[in-house]
Amino acid sequence: MGSLTLKQFQSPLLAPIDLHLAAADCLAISGPSGSGKSRLLRALADLDPAQGEIRLDGRERAQFSGPEWRRKVGLLTAESGWWSERVGDHFERLDESLFQQLDLALKCLDWEVSHLSSGERQRLSLIRLLAQQPQVLLLDEPTANLDQRNTERVEALIGEWRLAHQAAVLWVSHDAQQRTRIASQSWLISAGELRPET
Amino acid sequence: MTLILLTPLDLGLAAGLVILLALLSLRLSLGIEKRLLIAALRTIVQLTLLGLVLKFLFVQSHPLLIATLALFMLLVAGYEVMARQQRRFMGAWGYGVGTLSMFISSFSVTLIALTVIIQAQPWYSVQYLIPLLGMMLGNTMSGIAIALDNLTQNAWQQRRSIEARLILGHTWDESIREIRRSALRSGLIPIINAMAAAGVVSLPGMMTGQILGGTPPLEASKYQILIMLLISAGTGFGATAAVWIGSRRLFDERERLRLDRLKTPG
Numbered sequence: 001m002g003s004l005t006l007k008q009f010q011s012p013l014l015a016p017i018d019l020h021l022a023a024a025d026c027l028a029i030s031g032p033s034g035s036g037k038s039r040l041l042r043a044l045a046d047l048d049p050a051q052g053e054i055r056l057d058g059r060e061r062a063q064f065s066g067p068e069w070r071r072k073v074g075l076l077t078a079e080s081g082w083w084s085e086r087v088g089d090h091f092e093r094l095d096e097s098l099f100q101q102l103d104l105a106l107k108c109l110d111w112e113v114s115h116l117s118s119g120e121r122q123r124l125s126l127i128r129l130l131a132q133q134p135q136v137l138l139l140d141e142p143t144a145n146l147d148q149r150n151t152e153r154v155e156a157l158i159g160e161w162r163l164a165h166q167a168a169v170l171w172v173s174h175d176a177q178q179r180t181r182i183a184s185q186s187w188l189i190s191a192g193e194l195r196p197e198t
Numbered sequence: 199m200t201l202i203l204l205t206p207l208d209l210g211l212a213a214g215l216v217i218l219l220a221l222l223s224l225r226l227s228l229g230i231e232k233r234l235l236i237a238a239l240r241t242i243v244q245l246t247l248l249g250l251v252l253k254f255l256f257v258q259s260h261p262l263l264i265a266t267l268a269l270f271m272l273l274v275a276g277y278e279v280m281a282r283q284q285r286r287f288m289g290a291w292g293y294g295v296g297t298l299s300m301f302i303s304s305f306s307v308t309l310i311a312l313t314v315i316i317q318a319q320p321w322y323s324v325q326y327l328i329p330l331l332g333m334m335l336g337n338t339m340s341g342i343a344i345a346l347d348n349l350t351q352n353a354w355q356q357r358r359s360i361e362a363r364l365i366l367g368h369t370w371d372e373s374i375r376e377i378r379r380s381a382l383r384s385g386l387i388p389i390i391n392a393m394a395a396a397g398v399v400s401l402p403g404m405m406t407g408q409i410l411g412g413t414p415p416l417e418a419s420k421y422q423i424l425i426m427l428l429i430s431a432g433t434g435f436g437a438t439a440a441v442w443i444g445s446r447r448l449f450d451e452r453e454r455l456r457l458d459r460l461k462t463p464g
Contacts, residue, residue: 046452047361066453071367081362083376092366132366 001057002072002135002167004044009052011040015193016052021136023057024162026169028179030197031189037172038078040194041138044170045075056136074134078141080125082113090128098127101157103150118145126154130161137162137169143178155182201412213238255324264322268305268331275300275335282343285350285460287447292461295444296342303436304334307428315424333404333425334432337389341433342440345385349444350460352377360455370449378445385437389430396426 004021011017013036021027031037043050046061046069054061061069082090088109099106102123108116116124122145129137137158143151159182162169173179179186188197216238220231255263276297286292308331312318318326353360356377363373396402397419404425408418450456 045365047364047454049450049452049454066451067364067367067369069452070365075365077361077365079358081358081360081365083356083359083363090362128366 002165003057004073004136004168004170005053005055005058006044007053009043009054010050011043012036012048012050013192014040014189017194019194021168021170023166023168025185026159026162026171026183028183028186029170029172029189029194030174030176030179030186035189036192037189038140040189041075041077041140041170041172044138045070045073047075071132072134073136073138074129074132075138076126076129076140076142078144080121082121085112085114087111087113087116087124090124091131093131095127095131098130098157102127102153119147119150122146123150123154126157133165135165135167137167137171139169139171141172141174143173143175151178158182201410209242213242252324252328255328259322259324261322264324264327267328271328271331271335272297272301272304275304275339278339279343279346283347283350284463285347285354287350287444288459288461291447291459295440295447296339296346299342299436299440299443300335300338302439303432303434304331304338307432307435308334311424311428329404330425330428334429337429338433338436341385341389341437344388345381345437345441346444348384349377349381349441350448352380353445353448353455354457354460357455357457364453364455370446370453370455373455374445374448378441381441381445382437385441386430386434389433393426393430396422402426 001023003023003025004019006017006019008016008018017040019027029037029040039048042048044054046066056064056069056072064072084090086109090113091109094106094109096106099108104120104123104127108120108124113121122142126142139158142158143154146154155178158169158171161167169183171179171182173182186197187194216234220234223229223231223234251267255267276293279296279300280286280293283292283296287295308327309321311330312321312323312326316326321327353374360373360377364370392400392402402422402425405418405422408421409415413421447459448456
């Protein structure tokens with residue numbers, strides 16, 4: 001279960017945001033680059049300081065420690081970070097079915113991160129994130145480096161995850177068609193304001 | 199053995215060599231002649247002043263005066279640590295982290311050395327306290343400066359991998375652990391190397407001084423051993439304190455990485 005509620009939430013570059021994202025709901029966000037989409041996701045994940053109210057399933061953020069909050073409100077950054085040479089060192093627990101669904105073999109856990117393609121990195125960082133069992137997903141262009149087949153796989157996996165775990169999803173995407181495929185509602189950042197796309 | 203007194207002419211000859219070096223630098227356009235001469239001048243002025251101050255304190259050994267000098271030395275060392283940071287902490291922390299760590303380590307180790315090991319009478323006797331504290335501060339200063347610089351530089355360069363860990367719910371402590379370790383190692387390597395090379399490759403400055411001053415070589419050795427051991431302990435504890443305080447300061451109460459607390463270099 002995971003719903004996200006914002007009241008007068010102050011993200012950098014943006015006017016205060018009021019928003020309720022119900023459990024198992026998917027909201028797509030678009031907007032020109034530099035308009036503050038990534039910074040909004042960082043602020044929501046409590047990676048950057050932000051003023052205003054934010055609740056997970058009705059509970060105020062202050063009731064969670066920073067690490068607890070980030071574990072539950074999972075952020076997938078546009079460029080993934082890796083702290084160890086071996087891919088496998090980055091996974092807390094392994095769910096083989098996730099690897100299969102994204103067309104990755106488990107033996108890639110023994111590879112070096114520096115040998116991964118950008119598409120492999122992107123898929124592996126999604127699996128790494130889902131392994132933490134987040135209740136909300138904040139996705140920053142999760143299919144930017146993927147071909148069509150892998151884009152479909154990622155969309156399918158996130159869709160299933162959303163329903164199975166009743167997780168709210170906030171999905172930043174530049175692709176208008178993708179936005180209609182994956183999300184029930186689509187919001188746009190323009191002139192420093194986040195509002196429903198018409 | 200008697201001490202051969204140096205005349206101004208003797209020092210003038212040595213200074214002549216440095217001036218020669220400055221001329222060479224000018225000729226080869228190395229562009230360091232100005233800095234060289236200023237540094238040499240600082241050495242002359244600062245050490246002469248220190249000699250005068252110590253001469254005065256030997257006669258007038260009032261605890262308050264000694265404490266003032268010790269504090270002054272600490273503050274200057276703290277400034278040096280700060281000046282060597284490429285990305286130092288904003289505000290009072292920039293000065294505070296290094297100075298506090300040096301205070302903790304240098305003062306406590308010097309205190310132990312004076313009261314328990316050397317047992318000088320009184321323990322704050324200028325002849326022992328000031329040279330010991332000076333050696334401690336001078337060496338912990340470089341160790342702490344290197345360790346802190348390494349910490350902040352690496353945190354800056356590896357911010358993406360630190361944040362990758364934070365995003366996955368790791369604590370600040372887990373996320374900076376490797377960087378902290380490498381910072382501490384880098385701060386300790388110079389003194390470890392110095393201990394390993396002491397007496398084989400290099401004749402340490404203090405021992406040289408004592409021998410020149412007429413102390414029997416074995417006595418000078420013992421003092422040098424004491425100093426080296428104290429310095430390594432002081433540097434180790436000081437660098438640990440600095441890296442610990444510094445790494446904590448890189449994160450806020452929500453355990454977010456706060457690189458905005460560092461000044462950009464330049």
